Amino acid sequence: MKSIRQQKILEIIEQYEIETQEELALRLKEQGMSVTQATVSRDIRELKLKKRPGSSGSPVYAVRTEPKHMPEDKYIRVLKDSFVSMDAAMNILVIKTVSGMAMAAAAALDACAFYEILGCIAGDDTIMCAVRSVQDTVVVKKKIEAILD
16 A cells, blocks of 8 residues: 555656645545555655755655765776666666676666666676656666766
């Protein structure tokens, strides 16, 4: 139930400009979910939502898209040394690496703690990243390209 509710919260804040926890709780109730403000508050904290300026200038909830910290130099080095190419198929990002380096590169991606990446599976020279959404796949590609530059 919690994961369904949190997924619904992410959908709502993508679709609407939500300014308050009460407004978010109301939208959830409109979708048939019974929640309290305290539950919504916990979900916001767990989802690590942030506020950004909305179209009216008022702060609205948004998904954090930046990593919490820049990856360490060693992880950047692993990504740069192993990277061959990447391509997307909907919300799956496929990264090709030098033979034998996919696991190290996947571990480096995990260390980057990108919110958009749910997880990575690595073979010998290929990594499959499960990404939250098709839009997030574009965001992740840009982040990886920025690291590689």
